[in-house]
Amino acid sequence: MNDNVLIQEWTGPYDGVPAFDKISVEAIGPAVEEAMKLNLAEIEAIANNTEAPTFENTIVAMESSGKPLSRVFAYYGIMSANVSSPEFRDVQAELAPKLSDFRSKISQNEKLFKRIKTVYDASQQTPLEPQAQRVVDLTYKQFEMNGANLNAEQKKRYAEINKELSSLYTDFGNNILHDEENYITYLTEDQLGGLADGFIKSAAKIAADKGQTGKYAITNTRSSMDPFLTYSTDRELRKQVWENYYSRGDNGDEYDNNEIIAKILQLRKERVGLMGYTNYAEWRLQDRMAKTPENAMNLMLAVWPAAIARVEEEVEDMQTVANELGDNITIEPWDYRYYAEKVRKKKYDLDSDEVKQYLQLDKLREAMFFVAGELFNYNFTPVPEGTVPVFQEDVNVWEVTDKDSGKHIGLWYLDPYARQGKRSGAWATTYRSSTSFKGKTNVLASNNSNFVKPAPGEAVLVSWDDAVTFFHEFGHALHFFSSDVTYPTLNGGVRDYTEFQSQLLERWLSTDQVINNYLVHYKTGEPIPASLIEKIKKAATFNQGFDTTEYLASALIDMKIHLADPSNIDVDKFERETLDELGMPKELPMRHRTPHFGHVFSGEGYATAYYGYMWADVLTSDASEAFKEAEGGFYDKDVAEKLVNYLFAPRNAMDPADAYRKFRGRDAKIEALMRDRGFPIN
Template sequence: MKIQSYYIRLLMIPVYFLFFECDLSERNSDNMLLKTWTGPYGGVPDFDKVKVDDIENGMLYAMELHLEEIKTIANDTTAPSFENTIVAIERSGTELERAYAYYGVLSRNQSSPEFRVVQKKLAPHFADYRSKIIQNEKLFKRITTIYEKAKKDPLEADQQRLLEWTYQTYEMSGAGLDNEKKNRYAEINKKLSQLYTSFSDNVLHDEENYITFLTEDQLGGLPKDFIKSSAQIAKDMGEDGKFAIINTRSSMDPFLTFSSERELRKKVWKNYYSRGDNGDEYDNKEIIAEILKLRYERVQLLGYENFAEWRLQNRMAKTPKNALNLLETIWPSAINRVAEEVADMQLIANDDQATIEPWDYRYYAEKVRQKKYDLDSDRVKQYLELNRLTDAMHYVAGRLFNYDFKPVEEGKVPVFNKDVKVWEVNDKISGKHIGLWYLDPFA
């Protein structure tokens, strides 16, 4: 009976898997994340049609599809080569990349409480997905074989760089650990993914909920364009006739620079620098402590003394000692310069009978620039206007990568926000179409 039961379970596993796959496929047949892109330029994302309800199933199915591709690469019976392994890995995951175009926009540009619920549910699935790729023994064995061979017979420079980067990424992520350590490594990654998501969600919560509303008599010193945009933000929030200072750098920074209302500067400064640190259910202190603890345990599994040693090995500094030496070299000069700048600020603050506090730095630094250097940041803005900065970015990309940017007619391709502008990117010499560049300047 036990033997019969064992074989029944074995037979049921693939049947269940097939039903699961069919069910996912049927459920996602109309999922916007998985649809092939259509329209001009060989197909573009339908950013204006994607819904939060599409995200969870779409991302789960796209990850399953990519894992199947990775399994095929790992199980290839031909000798490992750069083309059939490294290039194959790079070319895999088309459906996931397509799905992530939508996920990325909802995550970074249009985050909402509804999306963050889904994001938190997906976090452990993303961690599992990454672990299944990194910990695929057959795949890492193929990568290692190519890597060792290339030590004796190097590839072309660009191929060699990609190969070394791929090998190091897998090796640094625990691909060479034994099974027991791999399992623990994967558990830690899953927990960290949840903690990272919770950390970000808490910061976003405080950004969205700590808003300072001003009245007309509290606008002293603020530039006209800032007042106009603050009024529109307040109106959009249902506070018509008021002026909103939202809890983001783009709003906080100019307010602290120009507002003559010191108590309001203090409030706005504290709101911003206390994100995730307000002693409530959205406080991040315990999360930070847990992240540090798990990071330490994870690098211990890999044989490193601390997280910094692991993190810096393929960065410019290479070692924590080098990084500390650099900091200790510049630290005395930096401290002296700060003291000089604060002294200059204090001379002006004395006229207001104020002692410089953190929320005063930007305000009095601007006063120093005007008095000492005759430099008015508000007047400089005309040279840093959005269109000029956009042109500058295009110029640099053109010089570095030979890109040519041509504005796409409004309405020709879907966008996720009315402020988003799109450019067609082509090679300057050949005219070959490279892609589309979306600019969301107010995200």
């Protein structure tokens, strides 16, 4: 038995759980290396099997391999995203090229691919049962897309490119983290104008933790920047915080990402060129719902004119308010959130801070559990403290069971608070997914957020947007828990589809059942007044110009920069000129400027795929209308059953377009999205 704890089988309750209390920087490197070695030995055994290739001895054998590596990656992922440290980042940088080599050894194993191709070719003549056929098709496609059909010389170059890219991705991510951790704005007592008490208290705590007692820290992350820009009355400070945030990775120093991006773009183009593709986007989108860059661009450009036209109206409203207040200014990007909030109050008499009083994190969590119970028949019960190891004291764990039968489904981990070494934003992840080909496995899933930890005894109050995000990420967790697939590969997702399920779950936050029972005042326990909810609903299309434009600008740049010739690309200039051509309003930035666009350049997950959120938005708006049209509304039992059976349970076991048609009876239509955003329908 290997004495490295990170490689060992998980023991303890609930079919075994990760030993998160045992993770250490010293153990992670050797564990990854040992697990890669074990996995390669398994792959070699499959590739060199002397028996004729069959589905069982090739595909099923591959699906069964790599268990120790999956376990180690659960720890590696936590150390990378939740509890990173400079020491771990050094290990990460050292491992990146080795992991790339490891992946290349599998994707370029000729004997292995020959066996896969034999099984694939046979299945084209005599199809297997649907899930088996799907896993064969996906496995073959994955190898083909990763260069398995290349000649020896091309394969060598392909592997070199991947190795180089893996190091560049790590550097890119670490540079952003550096700029997030090192550009902190410290405020004094007289600079707190407009800020809410809760925000001030947490800013004081963060400053004290950083050795600046008596000051107030505005960290360089979205969760700190956003409320500060919305409420601070100090325009100069707003400008400073805005500039810090939007220039991450773009400060002309050793942590600048522009050259790294140029190199990434060149290598990506060269790599897909080896396989005969004109550009990276064409290669990437072939197995997505969009299929081609043109389809994705057409969707974005269909919405773009309405979005920027709305921005013009929003800026006009803001300028009017600024003039009425006697603020002698022209709206700049660091003013947008501040004056938008004033317009919101004036137009809808809606005060975001008032709404916050009714949005307590704990109550929102209970609301999510209620929705999961109604739609999925799930029950969430807290796991007694100390039963399941956690990687940080603030993490809590719940057991998920079926409400009727009591059958165990899995565990849900929640890591809610921001801290040093944790990446910004919110995300969901799995430590173990559901499969049934070797007996049904339970699911270990987590949600991770960056809410500001309150002072002891204080409630965590969040914005409406943050509440929406909380529901969104929980949607991913429900997608994991409801998975009904046979083989591990089928748990993967089609990127422009996997955001759809989570975006859809956001809609239940504003249902009457949630509003009336869970949105209560944190001090008095009074339910949120109907008049305030009416204002929230009326204001739902408020600021859609800003929200849609800042997102679409990033998605369009992502696509266009990968369609461009990268040979002598000046990234800053490309971003500037492309935005000018698109008619980008000067009053707001892209949601993610290119130098810190981690979705696209700290890995390949969202590269030329950031459009996927809007693709998923079209599906979301259309699917929501299915509930609106149903007798029982958002809690209609028949539509909920179809939701689980066709939109959640299959994961990637069936083609997403087919699954959606089974749910809706037709393809999704863009009109529902335009209605949702209050945009005119041509």
